[in-house]
Amino acid sequence: MSRVAVVTPLIETRIRGEPVFVKAESLQRTGSFKLRGAWWRLSSIPDAQRGAGVVAFSSGNHAQGVAWAAQRLGMPATIVMPHDAPAAKVAGTRASGAEIVFYDRATESREAIAARLAEARGAVLVPSFDDPWIVEGQGTAGLEIIDQYRAATGRAVERIAVCCGGGGLSSGIALGAPDTAIVVVEPEGWDDMGESLRLGAIVPVGPSPPATSCDALQTLRVADLTFGILHGRGATGVAVSEAEIADAMRFAFETLKLVVEPGGAVALAAALAAKLPLAGTVLVVSGGNVDPATFRAMTA
Amino acid sequence: MSRVAVVTPLIETRIRGEPVFVKAESLQRTGSFKLRGAWWRLSSIPDAQRGAGVVAFSSGNHAQGVAWAAQRLGMPATIVMPHDAPAAKVAGTRASGAEIVFYDRATESREAIAARLAEARGAVLVPSFDDPWIVEGQGTAGLEIIDQYRAATGRAVERIAVCCGGGGLSSGIALGAPDTAIVVVEPEGWDDMGESLRLGAIVPVGPSPPATSCDALQTLRVADLTFGILHGRGATGVAVSEAEIADAMRFAFETLKLVVEPGGAVALAAALAAKLPLAGTVLVVSGGNVDPATFRAMTA
Numbered sequence: 001m002s003r004v005a006v007v008t009p010l011i012e013t014r015i016r017g018e019p020v021f022v023k024a025e026s027l028q029r030t031g032s033f034k035l036r037g038a039w040w041r042l043s044s045i046p047d048a049q050r051g052a053g054v055v056a057f058s059s060g061n062h063a064q065g066v067a068w069a070a071q072r073l074g075m076p077a078t079i080v081m082p083h084d085a086p087a088a089k090v091a092g093t094r095a096s097g098a099e100i101v102f103y104d105r106a107t108e109s110r111e112a113i114a115a116r117l118a119e120a121r122g123a124v125l126v127p128s129f130d131d132p133w134i135v136e137g138q139g140t141a142g143l144e145i146i147d148q149y150r151a152a153t154g155r156a157v158e159r160i161a162v163c164c165g166g167g168g169l170s171s172g173i174a175l176g177a178p179d180t181a182i183v184v185v186e187p188e189g190w191d192d193m194g195e196s197l198r199l200g201a202i203v204p205v206g207p208s209p210p211a212t213s214c215d216a217l218q219t220l221r222v223a224d225l226t227f228g229i230l231h232g233r234g235a236t237g238v239a240v241s242e243a244e245i246a247d248a249m250r251f252a253f254e255t256l257k258l259v260v261e262p263g264g265a266v267a268l269a270a271a272l273a274a275k276l277p278l279a280g281t282v283l284v285v286s287g288g289n290v291d292p293a294t295f296r297a298m299t300a
Numbered sequence: 301m302s303r304v305a306v307v308t309p310l311i312e313t314r315i316r317g318e319p320v321f322v323k324a325e326s327l328q329r330t331g332s333f334k335l336r337g338a339w340w341r342l343s344s345i346p347d348a349q350r351g352a353g354v355v356a357f358s359s360g361n362h363a364q365g366v367a368w369a370a371q372r373l374g375m376p377a378t379i380v381m382p383h384d385a386p387a388a389k390v391a392g393t394r395a396s397g398a399e400i401v402f403y404d405r406a407t408e409s410r411e412a413i414a415a416r417l418a419e420a421r422g423a424v425l426v427p428s429f430d431d432p433w434i435v436e437g438q439g440t441a442g443l444e445i446i447d448q449y450r451a452a453t454g455r456a457v458e459r460i461a462v463c464c465g466g467g468g469l470s471s472g473i474a475l476g477a478p479d480t481a482i483v484v485v486e487p488e489g490w491d492d493m494g495e496s497l498r499l500g501a502i503v504p505v506g507p508s509p510p511a512t513s514c515d516a517l518q519t520l521r522v523a524d525l526t527f528g529i530l531h532g533r534g535a536t537g538v539a540v541s542e543a544e545i546a547d548a549m550r551f552a553f554e555t556l557k558l559v560v561e562p563g564g565a566v567a568l569a570a571a572l573a574a575k576l577p578l579a580g581t582v583l584v585v586s587g588g589n590v591d592p593a594t595f596r597a598m599t600a
Contacts, residue, residue, distance in 0.1 A: 009309045011327060026557045027311060088554065253595075254388065257326045257559040257588030288557030295553075296596050 004043075004072070005029065005036045005140060010148035010282065013256060015271055018278040021152065022268065023145050026260055026288030030092060032216075033141055033169055033286050034058075034065030034128075040137025041126055042069040050075045052122040057081070057110040059215045060089025061287050062128040067098035078123065080114045086215060086261075086291045129168030130223035138169045142176025145282050158280030161185055161238070161267040164193045165217040167226030169286060174233045182235040183276060185266040187212040187245065193222050193230065194237015202227050213242060213298065216263030216287060238276065244269040246298045252285065253299050261290035262298065304343075304372070305329065305336045305440060310448035310582065313556060315571055318578045321452065322568065323445050326560055326588030330392060332516075333441055333469055333586050334358075334365030334428075340437025341426055342369040350375045352422040357381070357410040359515045360389025361587050362428040367398035378423065380414045386515060386561075386591045429468030430523035438469045442476025445582050458580030461485055461538070461567040464493045465517040467526030469586060474533045482535040483576060485566040487512040487545065493522050493530065494537015502527050513542060513598065516563030516587060538576065544569040546598045552585065553599050561590035562598065 006029055011022045025033040042054060053076035056066040063079040070077035077098040081090060082105045093100060101117065103110050118125040127134060142160065149157040157180050162170045164184035170193075174182045184193050189210040196202045204221040212218065240248075245262050248269035252260040260268070264287035270276045271283050306329055311322045325333040342354060353376035356366040363379040370377035377398040381390065382405045393400060401417065403410050418425040427434060442460065449457040457480050462470045464484035470493075474482045484493050489510040496502045504521040512518065540548075545562050548569035552560040560568070564587035570576045571583050 006312070009327065012306070012329075027309065029312075031557055253559055253592070257331055259553055259557040259559060292553070292599060296600075299592060300596075 004039050007144055010145065010152060011256060012152060015278055020271060020278045021149060021282045022256060023141060023282055023284045024258060025141060025284060025286045026258055026264055030064040030068045031287055031289040032061035032065065032264070033138055034061040035068055036140050037134035037137030037168060037172070038062065038065035038069040038126065041131060041133040042066065042073055042075065044133055045124055049124060053077055054126050055114050055118040055121070055123045056126040056128065057114040058128050059218065060085045060093065061216050061289060063093040063098070064089060064096065064289070066126050067093045067096035070098065071096045078117055080110045080117070086289065086294070088291050089289050092289060129166030130225055132225065134168050135172045135175065135225065135229070137172065139172030139176035141169065141284065142173035146177050149282060157282050159183060159277065160282045160284065161270055161276050162284040163217060163263055163266045163286050165219040165263070167193055167222045167230060169284070170235065171226040171229035174229050174235060182230065182233055184230065184235055184237045185270045186237065186239055187214045187217055187266060188239045188241050190214070190217055191237055191239035193227070194239060196222060196227055197231055197235055197237050200231065213245060213294065214263035214266065216261065217266070238270045240266050240269040240273060240275070244273045248272055249295070250299045258285065259288045259290065259295065260285050261287045264288060304339050307444055310445065310452060311556060312452060315578055320571060320578045321449060321582045322556060323441060323582055323584045324558060325441060325584060325586045326558055326564055330364040330368045331587055331589040332361035332365065332564070333438055334361040335368055336440050337434035337437035337468060337472070338362065338365035338369040338426065341431060341433040342366065342373055342375065344433055345424055349424060353377055354426050355414050355418040355421070355423045356426040356428065357414040358428050359518065360385045360393065361516050361589060363393040363398070364389060364396065364589070366426050367393045367396035370398065371396045378417055380410045380417070386589065386594065388591050389589050392589060429466030430525055432525065434468050435472045435475065435525065435529070437472065439472030439476035441469065441584065442473035446477050449582060457582050459483060459577065460582050460584065461570055461576050462584040463517060463563055463566045463586050465519040465563070467493055467522045467530060469584070470535070471526040471529035474529050474535060482530065482533055484530065484535055484537045485570045486537065486539055487514045487517055487566065488539045488541050490514070490517055491537055491539035493527070494539060496522060496527055497531055497535055497537050500531065513545060513594065514563035514566065516561065517566070538570045540566050540569040540573060540575070544573045548572055549595070550599045558585065559588045559590065559595065560585050561587045564588060
């Protein structure tokens with residue numbers, strides 16, 4: 001694992017004068033943490049099955065992770081992506097040699113398209129979060145956080161705040177960092193994991209969720225697997241507004257010198273908006289795949 | 301040293317399909333490598349002298365490094381900065397509690413103003429490059445590059461390409477990495493170190509140098525100290541155009557997910573413009589302190 005996924009830096013910064021740490025997964029290969037789970041899953045596929053390749057669906061970060069891992073392993077990859085995926089994510093996926101099949105978020109089911117393609121080709125379907133290999137792979141970020149935080153401060157990390165779409169990264173980190181409080185952060189109106197954790201049962205996103213810049217976090221329903229892990233660990237949820245997300249992207253640009261995508265900025269947004277304690281906290285910045293025009297508009 | 305300056309990441313990327321490594325000093329505390337030398341110099345000032353503080357002149361990166369180090373050591377700092385310094389650099393310097401004295405690049409001598417202030421206050425004048433402590437401090441980046449490159453590749457780094465204003469960073473790295481070829485990179489028309497190395501004697505920048513976005517590299521004459529080290533090591537020079545610098549800032553944004561300032565992007569620019577061999581090379585990205593408007597304009 002360590003020879004493929006990068007050990008991303010844990011960067012110390014200050015918010016309201018208090019030190020806090022940022023885990024910069026935006027500096028991971030392919031620009032997001034998704035490479036971790038994709039590599040872990042794909043490298044576990046037996047040699048005999050590799051020739052038929054893999055199929056995945058994703059708005060772009062999982063797409064790039066799977067495409068990169070497939071290329072490295074010499075496997076063909078087909079990715080089902082929404083028509084409105086950021087151009088940067090489409091380009092990144094294509095750059096790793098994957099075939100892209102577009103679908104319409106409003107009228108088509110990406111799950112159905114991907115399942116059909118996988119069956120027709122005999123390929124392995126690689127889910128973006130509802131898969132124990134994927135969860136375990138993302139969790140390596142949690143292992144790194146524990147070691148890096150201790151090396152930097154001499155103490156144990158108390159709390160990890162992390163974005164949540166389907167919950168692959170957050171549940172993986174919950175497994176990788178078993179003695180740490182986990183706070184999942186979601187955009188307002190898309191905070192179904194937080195609501196599910198409060199209620200003790202999975203509730204999907206409501207029927208007319210608000211528009212959000214977080215293309216990576218528009219998952220309509222979390223999985224039994226990811227919810228079960230987070231609920232078992234007593235994780236809690238926080239929601240952030242679009243203005244708070246833009247503030248976080250601007251802070252990352254001006255202070256951290258990092259390019260962060262909207263969905264990757266939500267944990268930082270929660271900290272800047274004083275929705276989290278800062279002492280003992282690590283904020284996961286999960287990705288940096290954002291179109292230049294979106295970045296300029298949100299950081300202006 | 302290691303407890304104050306951050307060990308910045310060595311990031312692997314690809315240019316024209318070939319792997320090459322970027323040393324991201326933009327992720328150093330204060331947003332540039334300058335903290336290394338400033339901390340090394342200031343922390344060597346005897347206790348009895350610390351009360352009178354320090355004085356420095358800088359367009360902004362050395363300013364922020366000195367201001368940060370002074371604040372950490374409880375020393376007052378006064379920084380002489382040009383009126384046209386980027387707002388981000390002025391704000392960063394002020395955020396560390398330094399007093400700022402502005403001057404006009406065209407009509408005033410920052411050296412004279414700083415010398416006068418230092419004498420009046422009994423303060424230590426901290427040069428930005430013409431000082432063995434400063435050079436040695438910047439050189440810690442070179443020590444890290446050697447170790448990080450070997451850890452990543454199992455091989456010795458062959459070549460380090462690094463921006464050059466006065467030559468503090470490049471000569472420090474030349475000392476810290478004694479078995480490595482050193483290539484200094486400068487903006488066209490400001491490539492006086494490269495020209496001096498070719499001629500074997502210091503020549504200053506010409507009388508009407510072209511406008512450049514690289515506020516950090518507008519040094520009119522290098523020092524005997526820095527030139528002597530680089531010349532003794534057989535360093536060579538490369539010049540890059542404004543368009544090549546903008547290309548590099550865009551590449552850093554889109555591919556590396558890093559915010560890089562113009563002067564910090566010149567080594568990357570040389571590699572992208574095929575002015576350097578890529579195999580065995582580390583490109584130093586030296587800083588990320590750029591105003592949002594400049595960043596947007598140059599990456600558009």
